[in-house]
Amino acid sequence: MDSMFLITVLIVIGALAFDFINGFHDTANAIATSVSTKALKPRHAIVLAAIMNFIGAISFTGVAKTISKDIVDPFTLQNGELVILAALVAAILWNLLTWYYGIPSSSSHAIIGSIAGAAIASAGFTSLNYNGFLKIIQALIFSPILAFAAGYLVYSIFKVLFKNLNLTKTNRNFRYFQIGTAALQAYTHGTNDAQKAMGIITMALIANGYQTGDDIQFWVQVSCAVAMGLGTSIGGWKIIKTVGGKIMKIRPVNGVAADLTGAMIIFGATYIHLPVSTTHVISSSILGVGASHRLKGVKWGTAQRMLITWVITLPISALCAALVYFILNLFF
Known part of the structure; x- marks a missing residue:
């Protein structure tokens, strides 16, 4: 079997595995508030999120095109197949590690840092498309602040x-409304996160000569959507507990506000074709709601732990990808 074809197959499998892991790693954030407020039973929340993630994933391709060409140029990338494979291995390892410890880390930071790290290991810092790369980094930084x-x-x-309304009755009504906002947030998650794997597969197809343009092929779109939907169906219980209960005590009205905010920011980024960290956006939305509700009610220790993980994810994943690239280069 031709080695380039073999590596391309491995990349497709790896990208789908990354999307699957992303499904139970990041989608936990999208349904965490609705589970913690008992607006939805865990099993129902996961089924709802899986369906909405799939629909979201097949709705757009703009972010996928950004991933496929704005970090590095796949048409000129040196040893592109090994760069992409190394990036996937590193990102998957980091996602599994943070999932194991229940830390809501960013899959977006992991894969973007990994692509950059592997590309630098292959061809130096000049291999990065700095205009596109800095645009992506700015989106990752400013989206949680926003x-x-x-x-x-x-x-x-x-x-x-709602200051004059009965608290018990208001929370009951908002619990019903939260079903809709949880579905909306899961949908927007699919519109942004699933496209990252689509962009990686497209990048590999271009780099290995199997595709001449940056259009996202339909089979790529559907397979990534299915992988994320299946991953979502597994559920990420450790991260649900962290996001849904360890940042603040979430009531239905808090959950609706956080869900609407997260969905609005994520979909806005999808609309302008920018990848953002859904983890960062959703967690920051909850922090913003918590600070507005009662500043002392926010568990800032958990927020600090999350912030440290957010900061270190990109450089660690880049270094890990560079190491994996050097190892793969010994065999291919």
Whole structure:
């Protein structure tokens, strides 16, 4: 069997595995608030999220095109097949490690850092497409800040609108409404996160000469959507517990505000074709809502632990991918 074809097959399998892991790793964030408030039973929440993730994943391709060409140029990438394979291995390892410890780390940071690290190991710093790469980094940095501010604002508006209503009755009504906001957030998650694996597969097809343009093939889109949907069906219980209960005590009205904020920021990024960390956005939305609700009610120790993980994910995944690239280069 031709080695390039073999590596391409491994990349496709690895990308689908990454999407599958992303499904139970990151989608836990999308349904965490609805599970913690008992708006949805865990099993029902996971089924809902799996369906909405699949629908979201087959709805758009703009983010996939950004991933396929804005970090590195797949048409000129040196040893492109090994770079992409190394990036996938490193990102999967980091995702599994953070999932095991229940840390809501960013799959986006992991795969973007890994691609950059492997490319640098292959051809040096000049291999990066700095205009596109910096645009992506800016989106990753500013989206959680925007989510925190928006979450604070949305919940502040809620407090004014519903201040005279009975708390028990309001929470009961919001619990029903939260079913819809959880579905919306899972849908927007699919529109952004599933496309990252689509972009990786497309990058590999271009780099290995199996595709001449940056269009996302239909089979790539559907297979990634299915992989993420299946991953979602497994569920990420450790991360659900962290996001749903260890940041703040979430009531239905808090959950609705956080879900609406997260969905709004994620879909906005999808609309302008930018990959963002759904983990960062959703967690920051909850932090913003919590700060608006009651500053002392936020468990800032958990937030600090999450922030440290967010900061170190990109450089660690880049270094890990560079190491994996050097190892793979010994065999291929």
